[in-house]
Amino acid sequence: MLVNDPQAAHYKIDPSRINLAREFRAAPKGPHSDELQRVLHRMRWSAPGGRYVLVALEPGRRWMLARIPPTRGTPIETFPNRVFTDLAEAEWHVFRLRWRELTGDDLPDDLA
Amino acid sequence: MTDTNAVLGYATPLIVSPGEEIAFRLSSAVLGRAEARIVRVRCADPDPAGPGIRVAAPGSAIDGTVPLRHQPIHPGSFGIVADPQGLDGLASLSVGVFLWPTTPGSGEQTILSRWSGAAGWRFGLDGQGRLCFEVADGARRWIVTASRPLLEREWVFVGAVLDGASATLTLIQRSLDPQAGRDRSETITASGPARLPDTPSAPLLLAATSTGRDSPPTDRHLDGKLDRPRLHAVALDEAPLRALVEAVVPAPGDPDLLAAWDFSRGIPTDVAEDVGPRRQHATLHQLPARAMTGANWDGRTQSWREAPWLYGAIHFHADDMADCGWTPDLTLTIPTVWRSGYYSLELTAEHRGERVESHVPFFIRPARDGHREPLAVVASTATYLAYANSALRLDQVHAEAMLEGLIVLSRDDVYLQAHRELGLSTYDTHADGSGWCTSTAARPILNMRPRGNVFNYGADSLLLDWLETEGIGFDVVTDEDIHRQGLSALAPYRCVITASHPEYVSKEMLDAFDAYQRGGGRHMYLGGNGFYWRIAFHPTRPHTIEIRRGAVGLRTWEGEPGEGCLAFTGEPSGLWRANGRAPQRLVGVGFDAQVFDRSGWYHRLPDSFDPRVAFIFEGVGAEERIGDFGLRGGGAAGIEVDRADATLGSPPALMLLATCDRLGYGGIPAPEELRTLHRGFTGDQNARVRADMTFFPTAKGGAVFTTGSIAWVSALPHNGGANNVARITGNVLRRFLDPAPFKGFEDRA
Incomplete structure (x- = not known):
């Protein structure tokens, strides 16, 4: 059986590399530098508490933050107070959440 | 927000003839009734950047209020x-x-x-x-x-x-x-x-x-x-x-x-x-x-x-689900005057202050002895079944990395996460980790209907909408009818279009397309990653397909050793490429790469200036970027792309008209494209990661035109249809509908 191992992405994100966060903020859809690509791969591969996603409230217009629980069949966890009207803002919000989860550090507020 | 699943249903049969009876089996755990009407689907994609949902109601004997009840689903074989x-x-x-x-x-x-x-x-x-x-x-x-x-x-x-x-x-x-x-x-x-x-x-x-x-x-x-x-x-x-x-x-x-x-x-x-x-x-x-x-x-x-x-x-499997076994709630004899096409039973209601709009899809085939349009669009029902209720984005570790960005779930995805009893797609694994080998239509399918996720059904409807806008008449022929009727399903048509992603193909289907082309048929393949996996339809059960995925191919699961042959027929499954009939042999191009971060555009190649194919580029400049726009990734060449390759069967007569060969590092080759492991395989460094636009003549005045990209049809509506993707598509289509033979290919076909 061929499986995708959730633990396979093991790149260690350097919390001092704020410049990579700044690069993502400026161009969330890329193209990205090699180092930022590694950061994003680590962030996108898996998350211990479940994967952050968006739920389309209105297709192409409004999206709500949500999280897919680690267990199949368990309802999606939604965050009704966190609604976006811009996908780039949503990407940035989740990037910050993941940065904190993976490095233990908050990104500085003035980065935005 | 529109609630798309407060009521769900499925139609039997999924594909129906004019004059034949269809039954709709419905269930709602929360609604006592809904308003029902039959609609012919023109555009199923709700994306506000495109045409938006477009349906037309022909008026039917069952339009009106339908009482609903809850019909449970009991998975487990x-x-x-x-x-x-x-x-x-x-x-x-x-x-x-x-x-x-x-x-x-x-x-x-x-x-x-x-x-x-x-x-x-x-x-x-x-x-x-x-x-x-x-x-x-x-x-x-x-x-x-x-x-x-x-x-x-x-x-x-x-x-x-x-x-x-x-x-x-x-x-x-x-x-x-x-x-x-x-x-x-x-x-x-x-x-x-x-x-x-x-x-x-x-x-x-x-x-x-x-x-x-x-x-x-x-x-x-x-x-x-x-x-x-x-x-x-x-x-x-x-x-x-x-x-x-x-x-x-x-x-x-x-x-x-x-x-x-x-x-x-x-x-x-x-x-x-x-x-x-x-x-x-x-x-x-x-x-x-x-x-x-x-x-x-x-x-x-x-x-x-x-x-x-x-x-x-x-x-x-404790989660196997092939037939919900629901009792019919509505039946309708399809009027003989209705055109073939994508249809739906639209169900609307209010629930908890929200509008409910749920669709039960079905297809009407052309009347056997009725009027035929000279053009047929193939509804890729085998592929729709292969993807039916895909939970890939919910379950699979690689999903977000592959899609290169935050996953956007629809209301249907949210429903599916909590309602696995619907049964999943052949992209998914059972709860025990083994792959889903079969898929049926005797259950609600959330992503094969208007407002469903845009892949496949929704993308193909953008082609239907464009044809309607252009005033070009067409019939709709389904994969399953091509499988069961063979060449007879295609032969009445001067031109046949396979749309965004005709990926799943039985031998009977492949033989039918092959015979159609050899018999003078004209085939426009306007998609990517087509004719890729070998499947079988069940010999007796309707609308039921089987796939076995082995160690070759872009696969979301790998079957156990020794289990690569189909139970329905005994045939080997897997890739057509591994079965001696790579897609290049049929349509000139075959799957080479995925590219989800951004779609690209085509530039013209020397063959495109050959006077014999001047009709294709009428109104398109020599240096013009073709398809640097589109609803999927901002370009016409993307998602999954195909290239020509003589070693895999692209014919000597093939003309390489245009290509998108600078897809960047997001262009990642299919596993079967790599012999050995090395760096430098992504699109920024690898010229074999590309989408090829090709033309070649076939026997008896036939021809094939390809675009090699799933994203192509999603670029058609750009700028109200005034764009070079639509222009090229229209140029080719009008010429393919013209029975006059192609000049200058007498020794090539």
């Missing part, structure tokens, strides 16, 4: 002998089988059972994954349980014996590979009843236990394979019980042999044959996987047709 013989009045009983459990410890499971109310017997696993045999007579219950859980995915011989003479229950388990920590062998005896309780009205069940209720009728389903189950009326010792199970064909004439199922017989059917003297055949429900390697499979063959006795296993 099993076999049933409804009226078993020889099992009442017995003092003793022996059960033996080879077992390959896949989720021991996930809950109670059943190997074989006969249960009614408070009496009966069940041989299976307990909640901790330990083998157990329980017997109850309504007043007392006896049980014997193994000391340790079984191992996942390890064959074990298991037996359960009730010996009335000694009033004992015995469990036997022998690991077939006892080395290196795998041994779970043991024999355990406990006290039991002096005779088998009589349960005269109870069915005999393989891989489940009867609840005696309507809903659910069965529980404690098995995840895993059973091979050669045997049932005997004598308390056998281990050696004779093992010999009985080992024997592919048990010795004839044993009056105490109650059943000896041979799952290697009748593999394409829903019947599990009992080769013992009582012929207690079991009927299989919810399509468990057949043609599975047995405990005796030794690698000498990959084909169950060559050595069926090595394929005596069935893989049952």
Whole structure:
């Protein structure tokens, strides 16, 4: 059986590399530098508490933050107070959440 | 926000002829009624950057209020002998089988059972994954349980014996590979009843236990394979019980042999044959996987047709779902004047202050003797089925990395996450990790309808909308009709379009397209990753496909060794490329890469200036970027892209018109494109990661035009249709509809 191992992405994100966060903020859809690509791969591969996603409230217009629980069949966890009207803002919000989860550090507020 | 699943349903048949009756089977757990109307689907994609939802209501006899009720879904495959013989009045009983459990410890499971109310017997696993045999007579219950859980995915011989003479229950388990920590062998005896309780009205069940209720009728389903189950009326010792199970064909004439199922017989059917003297055949429900390697499979063959006795296993899944079995709520005789096309029963209501709009899709085929348009659009129903209720983005670790950005779930995805009873797609894995090999339309399919996720059905509808806008008449022909009718389904048409992603193809379909092209047909393939996987339709069940994914191809799961041949037909499955018919041979191009981060645009190549194909680029400049826009990734070349390759069968007459060969690092080649491992394989460094636009003539005035990209049709609506993707598509289509032969190719076709 061929499986995708959730633990396979093991790149260690350097919390001092704020410049990579700044690069993502400026161009969330890329193209990205090699180092930022590694950061994003680590962030996108898996998350211990479940994967952050968006739920389309209105297709192409409004999206709500949500999280897919680690267990199949368990309802999606939604965050009704966190609604976006811009996908780039949503990407940035989740990037910050993941940065904190993976490095233990908050990104500085003035980065935005 | 629109609620798209407060009511759900499916149509039978999915594909219907004018004048034929269609039934709609509906269910709602929350609504008492809804407003129903039939609509012809023009655009199914709600994206506000495109045309948006566009449907037209022809008016039908069933338009109006429809009362709703809840119809439950009961997943889990099993076999049933409804009226078993020889099992009442017995003092003793022996059960033996080879077992390959896949989720021991996930809950109670059943190997074989006969249960009614408070009496009966069940041989299976307990909640901790330990083998157990329980017997109850309504007043007392006896049980014997193994000391340790079984191992996942390890064959074990298991037996359960009730010996009335000694009033004992015995469990036997022998690991077939006892080395290196795998041994779970043991024999355990406990006290039991002096005779088998009589349960005269109870069915005999393989891989489940009867609840005696309507809903659910069965529980404690098995995840895993059973091979050669045997049932005997004598308390056998281990050696004779093992010999009985080992024997592919048990010795004839044993009056105490109650059943000896041979799952290697009748593999394409829903019947599990009992080769013992009582012929207690079991009927299989919810399509468990057949043609599975047995405990005796030794690698000498990959084909169950060559050595069926090595394929005596069935893989049952507690989440198998092939037919919801709902009762019809509405029926309609399709008016003979309705055009062929994509249709839906649209259901609207209000629920909790939200608008409900749910669709039950179906397709109307052209009337056999009616008017035919010169153009047919192929509804890729095999591909729609392959993706039906895909939970890939919910379940698979790689999903977000592959899609290169935050996953956006639709309301349907949110529903599917909590409602796995709908059954998933052939992209998904069962709860036990094995792949879904089959998909059917006898269940609600959330992503094959208006407002569903945009891939496939929604993307193809952008082509329908463009044709309507251009005033170009067309018929709709489905994959399944091409499979069943062959060339006859395509031959009436001067031009046939296969749309965004005709990925799943049976041999019958491929032969039909091939014959169509060789017979002078004109084929526009406006998609990417087409004609890629080899599937079969079920020989008798409608709208049911099967796929086996092996070690080759871009696959979200990999089947077990030896299980690459289709149970429905015995054919090898996998890639057409591995079956001697790479897509390049049929349509000139074949799948080479995925690119999800951004789609690209085409630039013209020298062949595009050949006067023989000047018609294609009429109104398009020599240096013009073709398709630097679009709804999917901002370009016309993206998602999945195809290239020409003479070594894979692209014909010598092929003209390479244009290409998108700078797809960046997000262009990642398909696994079968790499011989060895090395850096430099992504699109920023690899010229073989590209989308090719091609043309070639075929015999008798036929021709093929390809764009090699899933994203192509999603660029058609850009700028109100005034764009060079639409212009090229229109140029080719008008010329392909013109019966005049192509000049200058007399020696090439």
